[in-house]
Amino acid sequence: xxxxxxxxxxxxxxxxxxxxxxxxxxxxxxxxxxxxxxxxxxxxxxxxxxxxxxxxxxxxxxxxxxxxxxxxxxxxxxxxxxxxxxxxxxxxxxxxxxxxxxxxxxxxxxxxxxxxxxxxxxxxxxxxxxxxxxxxxxxxxxxxxxxxxxxxxxxxxxxxxxxxxxxxxxxxxxxxxxxxxxxxxxxxxxxxxxxxxxxxxxxxxxxxxxxxxxxxxxxxxxxxxxxxxxxxxxxxxxxxxxxxxxxxxxxxxxxxxxxxxxxxxxxxxxxxxxxxxxxxxxxxxxxxxxxxxxxxxxxxxxxxxxxxxxxxxxxxxxxxxxxxxxxxxxxxxxxxxxxxxxxxxxxxxxxxxxxxxxxxxxxxxxxxxxxxxxxxxxxxxxxxxxxxxxxxxxxxxxxxxxxxxxxxxxxxxxxxxxxxxxxxxxxxxxxxxxxxxxxxxxxxxxxxxxxxxxxxxxxxxxxxxxxxxxxxxxxxxxxxxxxxxxxxxxxxxxxxxxxxxxxxxxxxxxxxxxxxxxxxxxxxxxxxxxxxxxxxxxxxxxxxxxxxxxxxxxxxxxxxxxxxxxxxxxxxxxxxxxxxxxxxxxxxxxxxxxxxxxxxxxxxxxxxxxxxxxxxxxxxxxxxxxxxxxxxxxxxxxxxxxxxx
Numbered sequence: 001x002x003x004x005x006x007x008x009x010x011x012x013x014x015x016x017x018x019x020x021x022x023x024x025x026x027x028x029x030x031x032x033x034x035x036x037x038x039x040x041x042x043x044x045x046x047x048x049x050x051x052x053x054x055x056x057x058x059x060x061x062x063x064x065x066x067x068x069x070x071x072x073x074x075x076x077x078x079x080x081x082x083x084x085x086x087x088x089x090x091x092x093x094x095x096x097x098x099x100x101x102x103x104x105x106x107x108x109x110x111x112x113x114x115x116x117x118x119x120x121x122x123x124x125x126x127x128x129x130x131x132x133x134x135x136x137x138x139x140x141x142x143x144x145x146x147x148x149x150x151x152x153x154x155x156x157x158x159x160x161x162x163x164x165x166x167x168x169x170x171x172x173x174x175x176x177x178x179x180x181x182x183x184x185x186x187x188x189x190x191x192x193x194x195x196x197x198x199x200x201x202x203x204x205x206x207x208x209x210x211x212x213x214x215x216x217x218x219x220x221x222x223x224x225x226x227x228x229x230x231x232x233x234x235x236x237x238x239x240x241x242x243x244x245x246x247x248x249x250x251x252x253x254x255x256x257x258x259x260x261x262x263x264x265x266x267x268x269x270x271x272x273x274x275x276x277x278x279x280x281x282x283x284x285x286x287x288x289x290x291x292x293x294x295x296x297x298x299x300x301x302x303x304x305x306x307x308x309x310x311x312x313x314x315x316x317x318x319x320x321x322x323x324x325x326x327x328x329x330x331x332x333x334x335x336x337x338x339x340x341x342x343x344x345x346x347x348x349x350x351x352x353x354x355x356x357x358x359x360x361x362x363x364x365x366x367x368x369x370x371x372x373x374x375x376x377x378x379x380x381x382x383x384x385x386x387x388x389x390x391x392x393x394x395x396x397x398x399x400x401x402x403x404x405x406x407x408x409x410x411x412x413x414x415x416x417x418x419x420x421x422x423x424x425x426x427x428x429x430x431x432x433x434x435x436x437x438x439x440x441x442x443x444x445x446x447x448x449x450x451x452x453x454x455x456x457x458x459x460x461x462x463x464x465x466x467x468x469x470x471x472x473x474x475x476x477x478x479x480x481x482x483x484x485x486x487x488x489x490x491x492x493x494x495x496x497x498x499x500x501x502x503x504x505x506x507x508x509x510x511x512x513x514x515x516x517x518x519x520x521x522x523x524x525x526x527x528x529x530x531x532x533x534x535x536x537x538x539x540x541x542x543x544x545x546x547x548x549x550x551x552x553x554x555x556x557x558x559x560x561x562x563x564x565x566x567x568x569x570x571x572x573x574x575x576x577x578x579x580x581x582x583x584x585x586x587x588x589x590x591x592x593x594x595x596x597x598x599x600x601x602x603x604x605x606x607x608x609x610x611x612x613x614x615x616x617x618x619x620x621x622x623x624x625x626x627x628x629x630x631x632x633x634x635x636x637x638x639x640x641x642x643x644x645x
């Protein structure tokens with residue numbers, strides 16, 4: 001019999017709608033019930049493509065015995081972290097405070113007043129590897145709730161007190177932060193395998209964007225080598241899907257060979273940006289090819305008919321992690337024939353021994369990634385793979401992640417001038433404004449004809465980022481105007497005018513036990529660091545007088561946290577670099593009506609470009625298109641031929 005999740009639209013919640021656990025979605029109803037029945041609340045937070053969420057669901061939430069304990073002693077809530085990033089942020093901070101680490105599924109125990117008193121992540125059905133079983137944990141918490149409640153709740157108040165303590169740190173965005181960050185990247189760099197630190201390795205493409213930009217501006221050969229080797233290893237390893245295109249979420253090993261197989265929209269957007277930037281710096285065709293194959297995967301497999309981009313593809317098929325993506329040498333020989341099959345197996349490291357649980361993740365760690373002689377076979381293998389089993393799709397459309405993909409497609413269009421990428425970006429943008437904007441506010445998600453919650457900081461920041469990218473490739477002022485309007489909206493909704501920075505949620509959202517300001521760049525840039533970049537860019541494109549002080553204040557706010565561990569704040573570092581060592585500003589004066597389509601050449605992607613009509617301040621030279629180029633506070637004489645920038 002379905003539980004209270006049956007009317008939700010979240011794919012993750014719907015996965016649990018038939019569980020014997022009497023799940024509720026987050027809402028006041030469930031806490032009212034908990035208070036009336038004097039029961040603690042069990043809060044489970046995850047997402048639809050999370051492997052360990054599936055494991056805990058199979059072991060415990062689908063198990064009648066475990067469900068009976070939860071139903072008897074607790075009131076249970078399921079939350080999709082992607083639809084409620086506010087709840088995820090608050091209770092993940094709690095989990096980290098209790099345990100020293102975090103992750104999903106998050107398992108939080110609350111009072112009926114929403115105050116957490118115990119937290120963890122995955123708990124096995126039965127005791128293993130020193131981990132307490134989930135049933136043991138439920139029994140212990142129930143007994144202490146009934147007999148030793150004050151002891152159980154005591155530590156919670158201390159932790160909440162610590163988490164609610166306002167930050168007193170003050171910072172100045174000094175140039176030394178950039179150098180300190182580069183030195184730390186050098187210390188953490190894995191010179192053998194690429195990446196930074198040990199396993200697991202997340203792609204964190206914003207690290208690569210900063211290093212590549214630092215090389216471009218400061219001529220640091222080491223930064224280029226770190227970024228390029230890391231990206232090359234990700235591209236050669238199993239983190240990249242060599243058959244169908246696109247990147248998996250992260251690598252479980254130090255070699256970028258064995259991934260967690262879910263494909264997330266945001267990872268692929270950010271890695272497309274990194275690939276395009278790497279191509280721009282090195283002119284190596286491989287990076288552009290990978291960016292194109294990633295974009296083609298997105299457009300082919302996770303794009304809605306109306307243009308929005310779906311969130312993710314699952315790691316599991318038929319309950320087995322990675323089953324969809326793995327091969328044996330025998331099946332490829334059967335498919336391709338002995339000669340071509342054996343050649344394919346050699347090239348993609350597909351062996352009898354296997355490299356993942358007796359089967360094989362295709363990779364190029366032992367082959368030349370520039371060798372494209374077997375590319376003609378990829379479509380055959382891809383279609384065969386599709387026929388073996390299905391992948392589960394999370395088909396909700398998230399505003400923030402769509403903003404990142406729109407920006408990535410714009411950047412790819414700049415690199416290859418292939419119209420389909422620009423048109424896809426524009427279609428997705430139209431989708432956002434049709435379905436995720438209600439005339440007054442953005443919303444976090446859209447699925448099955450319904451909008452999700454009011455948008456959070458990340459949604460606004462990513463949408464501004466997208467508008468600036470669209471303006472950069474079209475020079476259509478409508479996008480720049482919309483970026484400004486969204487920025488003003490963001491300032492009024494989320495800015496802390498007293499202490500600096502932006503809150504994750506606004507005054508018109510549900511008030512939670514904490515009101516966080518997320519600054520750390522995890523798998524994707526924080527809303528605060530993305531806003532820093534947006535404000536710097538708006539100061540360069542629109543008005544230094546209006547946006548320059550706002551950008552400076554935001555950079556100073558982030559510097560207080562970043563100085564402790566600067567490599568955790570890569571998007572902030574990129575914003576700081578753009579502010580202190582700005583890209584060239586190019587004012588283009590066109591004869592007649594200023595339309596981007598009249599431009600005779602492609603401008604550098606990093607340049608801040610402004611179209612103007614001829615006038616006293618910016619006259620035409622020789623009656624032709626005229627370029628005014630400035631770097632910082634130094635400007636060149638007007639020219640009819642754009643110089644090398």
